[in-house]
Amino acid sequence: MKIVRSLFLSAILVLTAVLTAFASPEAPTDQEVAQAFQEANTVYEWFEHHPLETDGKEKKDTGYMIYYTVADKDYPTMLALKTRVNECFTEALAGFIISDSRMYREFDGRLYVAPSAKALDPRKGTSTINIVRVSPTRINLEISTPIMEDPVHGKTNVLETKKTIFPYVKTLKGWRFSYFESLE
Known part of the structure; x- marks a missing residue:
């Protein structure tokens, strides 16, 4: 019985630690909210009017669009881009933003952008x-x-x-x- 109780308490402690690690402040300040909005706006605009810049070094022609390698070293892959989008938006909205866009593609493990907006x-x-x-x-x-x-x-x-x-x-x-x- 002590083993079961110990395991149960350990599981609760681990769960609490995990949830705390992913939690943001209980009540972000107005300044933090405004900053989060500016960051989200920047990320959202990557899919609307201001795509990530290209270095122009490599291109891929899909027959529909021409894609060029992304210059920003913070976003070398589609996974890195998706991670950033998920940091700003709910899972449902982030999924919609990414899936609705033809602007970004990954080829051979590198992120490419069609620099059209x-x-x-x-x-x-x-x-x-x-x-x-x-x-x-x-x-x-x-x-x-x-x-x-x-x-x-x-x-x-x-x-x-x-x-x-x-x-x-x-x-x-x-x-x-x-x-x-x-x-x-």
Whole structure:
């Protein structure tokens, strides 16, 4: 009986240590939330408007797209890229971001990028962020983005303000965004 109890207590201690290792702060500060948002935005934009830079040393032509080796040494493989995406977004959203993209591929153990991106929307102005603490496990970032008439031709009248909520939720792996979209 003592052996069973000892094993049970040991298992609880190990489980507690594992969960603690993956936990983020119980209540991140507004500054930490804003920093997490900026990091997530950078990573998300790698799949929208600002792909990782290529060194142009090697290319692979798939018949559909031409891919070039990624210059950033922090992301030598698809696994490294997926790991970074999973650090910012929930598992479901990270999986969607990666699977929906044709921009990145791995060939011969190296990460390649098709350096094409979506066009920026010149009508979008500078966004503002409002942090709302909904519960101990959810923080909403309410983002307001002004949509201007035609700034390319000098018409900067704000036609509307687009409001988007970016939920920042506590998961077993720490705080992650469960919804994201481009602000550009």
